[in-house]
Amino acid sequence: AAAIAILAESTLSYLGLGTTPPAPSWGRMLASSQQYLLIDPVVALWPGLAIIITVLGFNLLGDGVREALDPTLRKSKS
Secondary structure (H helix, E strand, C coil), rough: CCCHHEEEEEHHHHHCCCCCCCCHHHHHHHHHHHHCCCCCCHHHHHHHHHHHHHHHHHHHHHHHHHHHHHCCCCCCCC
């Protein structure tokens, strides 16, 4: 659920429908870096990587917790 919330906030901020400008947002950072893509493409890399790494981390954490706590996923030792 946290990964979906991060993606939703980033998408809405990228489209201009998210948080107001004093608050930091990865989506707004991506949107503002579009004008510099021809000059320095690396500018858009960092907010994009931050979103990808955070969402992937939350998904992997959720999968690990589910595997550790869900008894139906555990294999028997026989």
